Amino acid sequence: MNINPERMWEDALEKLKTWARINSPWAIHYNSGSCNGCDIEILATLTPRYDLERVGVKLQGSPRHADILICTGPVTLQSRERLKRIYEQMPEPKFVVAVGSCAISGGAFQGCYNVVGHVDAVIPVDAYIPGCPPRPEAIIDGVVKLLESLKKTDSRAQSAENSAQTADSEH
Amino acid sequence: MEANKFIVPIGPQHPALKEPGHFEFTVDGEVVTDATIRLGYVHRGVERGTEDRTWVQNLYLIERICGICSHIHATAYALGVEKLAGVSAPPRAQAIRELFCELERIHSHLLWVGVAAHEAGFDALFMYSWRDRETVMDLLEGLSGNRVHYSCNVLGGVKFDIDDTQRDTILRGLEFLEQRTQHYLDVVTNDAAFLRRTRGVGVMTREQAIEYGTVGPVARASGVERDVRVDAPYLAYDQFPVKTITDTAGDLEARFAVRVRELFESYRVIREILDNLPRSELAAKMPRKIPPGEAISRVEAPRGELFYFIKSNGGEKPERVKVRTPSICNFGSVGRLTIGHQLADAPMILAGIDPCFSCNDRAVYITRNGDTQRWSWDDLCRYGVANAE
Numbered sequence: 185m186n187i188n189p190e191r192m193w194e195d196a197l198e199k200l201k202t203w204a205r206i207n208s209p210w211a212i213h214y215n216s217g218s219c220n221g222c223d224i225e226i227l228a229t230l231t232p233r234y235d236l237e238r239v240g241v242k243l244q245g246s247p248r249h250a251d252i253l254i255c256t257g258p259v260t261l262q263s264r265e266r267l268k269r270i271y272e273q274m275p276e277p278k279f280v281v282a283v284g285s286c287a288i289s290g291g292a293f294q295g296c297y298n299v300v301g302h303v304d305a306v307i308p309v310d311a312y313i314p315g316c317p318p319r320p321e322a323i324i325d326g327v328v329k330l331l332e333s334l335k336k337t338d339s340r341a342q343s344a345e346n347s348a349q350t351a352d353s354e355h
Numbered sequence: 356m357e358a359n360k361f362i363v364p365i366g367p368q369h370p371a372l373k374e375p376g377h378f379e380f381t382v383d384g385e386v387v388t389d390a391t392i393r394l395g396y397v398h399r400g401v402e403r404g405t406e407d408r409t410w411v412q413n414l415y416l417i418e419r420i421c422g423i424c425s426h427i428h429a430t431a432y433a434l435g436v437e438k439l440a441g442v443s444a445p446p447r448a449q450a451i452r453e454l455f456c457e458l459e460r461i462h463s464h465l466l467w468v469g470v471a472a473h474e475a476g477f478d479a480l481f482m483y484s485w486r487d488r489e490t491v492m493d494l495l496e497g498l499s500g501n502r503v504h505y506s507c508n509v510l511g512g513v514k515f516d517i518d519d520t521q522r523d524t525i526l527r528g529l530e531f532l533e534q535r536t537q538h539y540l541d542v543v544t545n546d547a548a549f550l551r552r553t554r555g556v557g558v559m560t561r562e563q564a565i566e567y568g569t570v571g572p573v574a575r576a577s578g579v580e581r582d583v584r585v586d587a588p589y590l591a592y593d594q595f596p597v598k599t600i601t602d603t604a605g606d607l608e609a610r611f612a613v614r615v616r617e618l619f620e621s622y623r624v625i626r627e628i629l630d631n632l633p634r635s636e637l638a639a640k641m642p643r644k645i646p647p648g649e650a651i652s653r654v655e656a657p658r659g660e661l662f663y664f665i666k667s668n669g670g671e672k673p674e675r676v677k678v679r680t681p682s683i684c685n686f687g688s689v690g691r692l693t694i695g696h697q698l699a700d701a702p703m704i705l706a707g708i709d710p711c712f713s714c715n716d717r718a719v720y721i722t723r724n725g726d727t728q729r730w731s732w733d734d735l736c737r738y739g740v741a742n743a744e
Contacts, residue, residue, distance in 0.1 A: 317502075
């Protein structure tokens with residue numbers, strides 16, 4: 185392990201932040217056109233049988249408090265701008281989980297006139313959880329895998345990359 | 356006074372509900388004086404989408420109109436198409452469909468009890484009812500292999516049979532649920548703290564319920580005896596009938612009580628079906644092309660009357676499918692009922708109709724006093740584009 189004496193404090197602080205982030209990620213949920221099957225399963229994941237809160241995940245009301253954006257459903261014309269706005273309101277670093285076939289590919293609604301398409305056509309996505317709808321176990325697995333991957337990545341690099349991607353999608 | 360007018364915008368992304376909807380409550384202090392609702396964030400264009408898919412493919416698209424009452428949508432569609440084709444599903448298939456309908460009602464009502472309790476700040480009830488709801492989810496998964504979109508219907512019948520092992524599992528599950536439901540009935544009608552949030556809140560008289568065109572448990576809680584299962588029995592509901600549960604109070608407490616008491620009816624009728632399951636084939640043969648014609652099918656979804664209009668031109672795809680869901684019928688009442696209440700009661704009143712936005716978000720145009728107005732294709736395009744911005 186290389187220790188750079190000039191950045192020692194900075195690195196230590198960064199490690200602490202990553203540790204905190206992995207142990208208590210706050211999530212926000214947005215339905216951009218789902219049939220609400222996935223939304224119910226996400227809620228079921230938080231209730232006693234599956235209890236996602238035991239890995240520290242808490243569902244949060246405001247995008248400004250959230251680390252993870254959980255998206256369900258294909259993106260409709262009306263909700264596209266909202267989804268972008270919610271994503272932009274979230275503080276860096278932020279992560280997006282696409283839950284369900286519709287969020288991944290448009291699913292059964294492909295070709296419907298008011299559907300723009302899948303979530304990553306609008307905002308960058310970090311984890312995909314397939315299924316129609318995914319079982320709560322699958323949602324837990326997806327979230328845990330995302331948290332595992334956070335351990336490896338440098339959060340500063342991640343946030344720089346994210347803001348570059350947002351800038352790209354805007355132009 | 357105009358200066359005191361203050362508008363509280365809520366949504367479309369908000370902590371209270373799982374689905375997007377935008378609300379603007381005009382308040383004077385804490386009291387709501389006006390309410391506006393904007394829907395349409397989850398409008399996907401399913402009705403138009405059905406015209407591009409074959410009769411069989413549509414079964415799967417229509418099931419995905421709503422993730423809570425998916426089976427009832429597919430059933431309404433299948434019944435309509437069967438009527439057009441002149442085929443009727445065998446008796447065993449009808450009974451199994453009814454069984455699924457009632458299991459779905461149990462899961463939907465338990466889900467609603469939890470969500471509505473959460474709106475009231477009673478999270479313990481939310482967690483308990485969702486824990487117990489997993490029992491019925493297990494039953495549905497055991498029967499169909501999926502927790503949400505069971506895909507039990509095929510045109511002309513059902514896919515799954517029920518054997519003795521499954522029967523015993525369902526009966527055991529129901530026994531547990533019945534005991535828990537008794538407890539919930541006790542909580543929603545006796546818990547002093549909870550009653551302060553529900554008793555006398557959002558009162559809708561019988562006349563109002565009829566005037567606003569409410570359906571399902573919301574109407575029944577105001578004393579309107581309206582239940583398609585009883586009024587116009589479909590599936591096997593004439594063989595295995597249910598009783599209409601009504602209440603006269605018309606407030607939130609009554610809506611809780613009606614839904615919880617409906618659960619007991621569901622348990623009873625499921626047991627009856629399991630004891631007297633008719634023996635027959637599971638599916639009748641359906642033609643690939645459906646003869647031209649129009650059909651209407653009405654069923655009772657967990658939230659109220661669900662209406663399908665299906666038109667065929669004799670081809671492999673429908674010419675028109677129109678869906679009228681119960682949530683949109685009940686939505687009209689929310690704007691009126693919140694007026695005069697505290698802002699804190701507004702989420703409760705909204706949750707009281709059990710809104711389902713994915714069912715809701717379809718075009719609806721309301722005219723007053725019999726005005727008529729035709730919308731041309733250009734008008735519709737312009738309206739659609741203006742709202743998409």
